[in-house]
Amino acid sequence: MKDLYSILGIQKSSNDSDIKKAYKKLAFQYHPDKNQSKDAEAKFKDISEAYEVLLNPDKRRIYDNFGYDAISGDIPPINPLDLFQSLFNVDFAGLGESMNSNIFVFSDLSSLPFGSLQNKMTYNLELTLEELYHGSQKEFQVQHMTQKGVKSTKYIINVKKGSKNGDNIVVKEGGNYIPELNITEDLVIQVIEKDHSKYKRKGNDLFIEEQITLCEALCGLELTIDHLTGPLQVKISDIVKPNQMFQVFGKGMPIKHEGKSLTDGDGKDDYGDLIIDLQIQFPDSLGDKQKGYLKKILVQLERNKKDGQLVQAYFYKDKEDVVKEMINEEEEGMGCIQQ
Secondary structure (H helix, E strand, O other): OOOHHHHHOOOOOOOHHHHHHHHHHHHHHHOOOOOOOOOHHHHHHHHHHHHHHHOOHHHHHHHHHHOHHHHHOOOOOOOHHHHHHHHHOEEOOOOOOOOOOOEEEEOOOEOOOOOOOOOEEEEEEEEOHHHHHHOEEEEEEEEEEEOOEEEEEEEEEEEOOOOOOOOEEEEOOOOOEEOOOOEEOEEEEEEEEOOOOOEEEEOOEEEEEEEEEHHHHHHOEEEEEEEOOEEEEEEEOOOOOOOOEEEEOOOOOEOOOOOOOOOOOOOOOOEOOEEEEEEEEOOOOOOHHHHHHHHHHOOOOOOOOOOOOOOOOOOOOOHHHHHHHHHHHHHHHHHHHHO
């Protein structure tokens, strides 16, 4: 008769958190693709079965009261690899190949920080903004040192829509073997978002800079923007003032929900916004006739003229540059005070 608590190495009073911790530790230890011992596969199946029973309140109650025989007939066949993949987001068995196929298949990346790993090997997975917007599947090889020499491991990752820079997967002991310490590093596969020629991303929002004329700023305009889903016709009716930005709701990046597929629910995706930074192009010069027309059209403020010395003013700097300089000076001053 199987003792499910002993299989996981826990007490009968253990809670769900204890069960999960025990399973994660043992599942990695005895996964047949990581452990080549003869009994690894049998132990792996027992560990998966113990986890599935003890984490189910009804099955655990029956097991505690009547023993293993009472629940063994009611349990549908457990696929331990499917259970492992659902919890760790990885399938060591590959795409229908053998247990020793040396292919890792990940269904998604995590947006959670991987934390401080003392011994790690990092692989940067570079992705374009388009790939992160639409989702993609990436296949690549990682070469790493083992106790027997250099090994090449294939990874297949399904990158969901809305993934971002810094998303990662930690593969336990997937890095280089360090003989001096007799340990194998963890492998961190981390997304690096490539710079885009037009767009900047901030969270789930997309920023784009567009040039408009002074006439368009005053009279309204329609912009044609080359969006990641195709051309957009953006209408702006308001008078555009310098340093103003406009937004289009729902035209930013897809919002990736942790632990939930974007196809869950009603099938509709959530999106961030598109932020348009409008740069007004002022004319370099105006003729006297043009100035005359503008003075007739535009409402002018009547200034009270006073006697004084007549002087000429010249361009100094953009206000934005001056503000940046002031901020830098304040930060330097605060640094001196703290010292």
